[in-house]
Amino acid sequence: MEADARLRTVTTSNARTLVGASHRALEGRKQQVNDLNVYPVPDGDTGTNLLLTVRSVAAELAKADDNLDTRAVSDLVSNAALMGARGNSGVILSQIVRGAMEVLAEMDVVSSAGVVKILRRSTDTAYRAVRKPVEGTILTVLREMTEAAESAPETVELSELLALIVRAGWKSVEHTPTLLKVLADAGVVDAGGYGLMVMLEGMLGGDVGGASASADELFSIPGITESVPDEHGESIYTYCTTFLLEGVGLDGPDMEQVLEPLGDSLLVVGTDRQLKVHVHTDEPGVVLGLATARGVLLHVAIDNMKTQTAERDARLASPSTSPAPVGRTQVVAVVAGAGVRKLFRSLGAGPLVEGGQSMNPSAEEIMNAVCSAEAPEVVILPNNKNIVMAAEQVASLAKKPVAVLRTHSMQVGLSAMVGFDPERSLDDNVAEMSGIVDEVLSGEVTRAVRDCVVDDVDVREGAFIGLAEGKLVASGDDFFEVAREVTARLLVGERELVTALIGEGDEAESAREVIERLREKFGDAEFEVHEGGQPLYPLLLAAE
Amino acid sequence: MVDELRLDRTNTAIVVDSTADLSAGLAADPNLSMVPLNVHFGEASYCDWVDMQPGEFYERLKAADSLPTTSQPSPAKFLEEYKKLRTQFERIYSIHLTSKLSGTFESATAASKDMTGITVIDTGLVSQSGALLARQLLEMLDAGTSHDEIMTYVDRFRRESGIVFILDTLEYLQKGGRIGKAAGLVGSMLHMKPLLTFNDGIVDTYKKVRGGRKAMAAMQEYFLEKTTPGARVAVAIAHAAAPHKIDEVLELLKQTDRDVHLVLRGEVGSVIGTYAGPDAVALFFIEE
Numbered sequence A: 001m002e003a004d005a006r007l008r009t010v011t012t013s014n015a016r017t018l019v020g021a022s023h024r025a026l027e028g029r030k031q032q033v034n035d036l037n038v039y040p041v042p043d044g045d046t047g048t049n050l051l052l053t054v055r056s057v058a059a060e061l062a063k064a065d066d067n068l069d070t071r072a073v074s075d076l077v078s079n080a081a082l083m084g085a086r087g088n089s090g091v092i093l094s095q096i097v098r099g100a101m102e103v104l105a106e107m108d109v110v111s112s113a114g115v116v117k118i119l120r121r122s123t124d125t126a127y128r129a130v131r132k133p134v135e136g137t138i139l140t141v142l143r144e145m146t147e148a149a150e151s152a153p154e155t156v157e158l159s160e161l162l163a164l165i166v167r168a169g170w171k172s173v174e175h176t177p178t179l180l181k182v183l184a185d186a187g188v189v190d191a192g193g194y195g196l197m198v199m200l201e202g203m204l205g206g207d208v209g210g211a212s213a214s215a216d217e218l219f220s221i222p223g224i225t226e227s228v229p230d231e232h233g234e235s236i237y238t239y240c241t242t243f244l245l246e247g248v249g250l251d252g253p254d255m256e257q258v259l260e261p262l263g264d265s266l267l268v269v270g271t272d273r274q275l276k277v278h279v280h281t282d283e284p285g286v287v288l289g290l291a292t293a294r295g296v297l298l299h300v301a302i303d304n305m306k307t308q309t310a311e312r313d314a315r316l317a318s319p320s321t322s323p324a325p326v327g328r329t330q331v332v333a334v335v336a337g338a339g340v341r342k343l344f345r346s347l348g349a350g351p352l353v354e355g356g357q358s359m360n361p362s363a364e365e366i367m368n369a370v371c372s373a374e375a376p377e378v379v380i381l382p383n384n385k386n387i388v389m390a391a392e393q394v395a396s397l398a399k400k401p402v403a404v405l406r407t408h409s410m411q412v413g414l415s416a417m418v419g420f421d422p423e424r425s426l427d428d429n430v431a432e433m434s435g436i437v438d439e440v441l442s443g444e445v446t447r448a449v450r451d452c453v454v455d456d457v458d459v460r461e462g463a464f465i466g467l468a469e470g471k472l473v474a475s476g477d478d479f480f481e482v483a484r485e486v487t488a489r490l491l492v493g494e495r496e497l498v499t500a501l502i503g504e505g506d507e508a509e510s511a512r513e514v515i516e517r518l519r520e521k522f523g524d525a526e527f528e529v530h531e532g533g534q535p536l537y538p539l540l541l542a543a544e
Numbered sequence B: 001m002v003d004e005l006r007l008d009r010t011n012t013a014i015v016v017d018s019t020a021d022l023s024a025g026l027a028a029d030p031n032l033s034m035v036p037l038n039v040h041f042g043e044a045s046y047c048d049w050v051d052m053q054p055g056e057f058y059e060r061l062k063a064a065d066s067l068p069t070t071s072q073p074s075p076a077k078f079l080e081e082y083k084k085l086r087t088q089f090e091r092i093y094s095i096h097l098t099s100k101l102s103g104t105f106e107s108a109t110a111a112s113k114d115m116t117g118i119t120v121i122d123t124g125l126v127s128q129s130g131a132l133l134a135r136q137l138l139e140m141l142d143a144g145t146s147h148d149e150i151m152t153y154v155d156r157f158r159r160e161s162g163i164v165f166i167l168d169t170l171e172y173l174q175k176g177g178r179i180g181k182a183a184g185l186v187g188s189m190l191h192m193k194p195l196l197t198f199n200d201g202i203v204d205t206y207k208k209v210r211g212g213r214k215a216m217a218a219m220q221e222y223f224l225e226k227t228t229p230g231a232r233v234a235v236a237i238a239h240a241a242a243p244h245k246i247d248e249v250l251e252l253l254k255q256t257d258r259d260v261h262l263v264l265r266g267e268v269g270s271v272i273g274t275y276a277g278p279d280a281v282a283l284f285f286i287e288e
Helices: A012-028 A030-036 A046-065 A071-085 A086-104 A112-129 A138-150 A158-179 A179-185 A189-202 A213-217 A254-261 A285-291 A305-317 A338-346 A363-372 A384-397 A410-417 A426-439 A479-492 A508-521 B054-063 B076-085 B105-114 B129-144 B147-158 B173-176 B180-183 B212-225 B244-254 B270-276
Strands: A237-247 A263-270 A274-281 A297-302 A329-335 A352-354 A377-381 A402-405 A440-447 A452-454 A455-458 A465-469 A471-476 A495-500 A526-531 A540-541 B011-019 B032-037 B039-043 B044-047 B070-073 B091-096 B118-122 B161-166 B192-201 B204-210 B230-240 B260-267 B281-287
Touching: A012 A030, A012 A046, A012 A071, A012 A189, A012 A213, A030 A046, A030 A189, A046 A071, A046 A086, A046 A189, A071 A086, A071 A297, A086 A112, A086 A138, A086 A189, A086 A237, A086 A263, A086 A274, A112 A138, A112 A158, A112 A189, A138 A158, A138 A189, A158 A179, A158 A189, A189 A329, A237 A263, A237 A285, A237 A305, A254 A263, A254 A274, A254 A285, A254 B105, A274 A285, A285 A297, A297 A305, A329 A338, A329 A363, A329 A410, A338 A352, A338 A410, A338 A495, A338 A526, A352 A363, A363 A377, A363 A384, A377 A384, A377 A410, A377 A426, A384 A402, A402 A426, A402 A465, A410 A426, A410 A495, A410 A540, A440 A479, A455 A471, A465 A479, A471 A479, A479 A508, A479 A540, A495 A508, A508 A526, A508 A540, A540 B192, B011 B076, B011 B105, B011 B129, B032 B076, B039 B270, B054 B270, B070 B270, B076 B091, B076 B105, B091 B105, B091 B129, B091 B147, B105 B118, B118 B147, B129 B147, B129 B260, B129 B281, B147 B281, B161 B212, B180 B204, B192 B212, B212 B244, B230 B244, B244 B260, B244 B281, B260 B281
Parallel strands: A329 A352, A329 A377, A377 A402, A495 A526, B011 B032, B011 B091, B091 B118, B230 B260
Antiparallel strands: A237 A274, A237 A297, A263 A274, A440 A465, A440 A540, A452 A455, A465 A471, A495 A540, B039 B044, B039 B070, B161 B192, B161 B281, B192 B204, B230 B281
16 A cells, blocks of 8 residues: 555445455465465365455445444454355454454554554454464464564554565565475465465555565475475365354354364354354264354355365376476486476476487586576486486586486486485485386387398398397387397396387387287286387387 | 283273274284274265275275275264273273374274273374284283383384385375375376385385386385394285285295294275275284
């Protein structure tokens, strides 16, 4: 707010303006808030819940008389927030609003001192509403804004004070992962705190304190492989149940007591005539039954958090929003083919460098990939004999610890990825992955580009040639026979699993048929087939 | 003082929940009672190990359009069992699966609050870890023991016992929302056989491998890491619709220099099976 004097009084119209602005700001960022949501349950609905809560306030204000007095507006807003509160975050928001409205109701004009009072009451009311306040959440953000406001000089201008509060709020949001491990593990800031700031900023006009950029900076979601939290994240309960109970002489503490054994994340707030209840439970029926025994139910919402969690995961797992997860170690791999690329990504590799047999990437390209890796340590998978040297050069020049695994084919590189764990050190990864590299044998089938004799095998231009471990082992016009010979050379020792990558182009269909026949031929082995889409090689094979 | 009471089979009973996946022999023990969790296929609810046996469960699991869900026993069920047992026994040790993945421990704790003589134990583990612990405690009761000895043993069991699953697929674990620290494995397009264990009460990855033989080798490796050379080890093995895997695992353990005693063999019941999925095999053990 540019300290707009007209907005300093509490009128129906001013309330509409402020709540409307807050609603629009939040609507614009609803999805981000949802995606940040990993605590208390990663069900990706914090944005939606906050939005529905604000929307309910806006709707009540729209219906209200234009000429309400200060107290009436405050009561209406407070009540509407409580009525519409959805989810954990919505209920807490309703308490923040309630605290603010209690103070606001007594004011004619909002002053700097008034803002400080409003924040203090909001903070106290919100903390009281939560049975076990957890830091690193919306509560912390609110409290730290309040403390910043309280420590400002008494003579501070309202506009200056608001800017200071917003700055303190974003800073607090930024620090939430240091207070709540589940956020740090997921690599996100707290969704509720973030949503609160989006709303506040929207309400105040968007560019207070130059902080609007914070909303973008602080929104980052690592890949889903990283973002599923471990400890708190998974609620043991399935249903997020929220309802409003109306009656006479309602007893909040009693309600808490009877609901306590039925679930967690319990919030019971309100008055003796109206209670808002939020609980995560497996028995929404029992919860509602207990409630109806005490009053009249209104606004019941039951969400299946398990489905919500799955939806959030699915959304974040989609390639467009999922960059390679950043941990301690990252893998730079040289790959060719859309399918191969996808396979490597799915195993946590990245950044990837395009290249291979016919197109070796330069050391510079590999170096660029290593530099763009955010993790402090990097493993390079050259995935081709001819690229190993360039990769080793990069490793010796790079400013961070880089190790090269001498993977001579993409298939071997792919198998090695199974042993990769971004959370482990470079050394541990190298030990685990090179153990796999030593065991995997790889081969390929392609077409000869000229007549020649290689490794004592006569090769005619255009014929299929089969290589096992880089050595030419078969040649002829029969795709299957060549592939069979290669496979026989790979499936030696204890090896039991063949990974086949189908190449791009006209021969893909016959490659699939060849695989089917190989399955029959080598009945004891397991075959796993993927569309690699690699150029030049209709079939890449690996056995382990 | 309560702690000085000599505990034996005349005055002490053990309660487990159904996720302990008791073997038939253990289930018949007169000092052992079981309270079932529930498994739900759509609208229909069944009691794990009571009216839903593993054989039928895995058939239905494979055929089901949507995955079953599970729920903990109500505190009332525990209360009923405790009350019944307390007419005959002075002490009850109630052993439960990890409270991080189920509300069963909470239900049991709630039920025990208004009663005396009941100790509710959160193993932080699942499946036959519970059965194995129950069996070891029953042996202690055979010899006569004390509350302190039991609790010391429970602590050791929680710290030192081994638990490792080879799942055929992570699908069930993920869809059931119990993936825990193995989340990093989800999304891999290569088919992996993850070896999963438990840390701090939640699922964690021990190792990722491809291929059944490697998975078995990794299970052996886990067993060797968690036991000392030459040690006598009590072992439980459970399968999910894959009975032949028990002997495969046993064979691998016997190849080691450990003195392996297979004390329990059985099946992964419907509740744990909802998350483990068919064709899983699990190994549990504790040095004796």
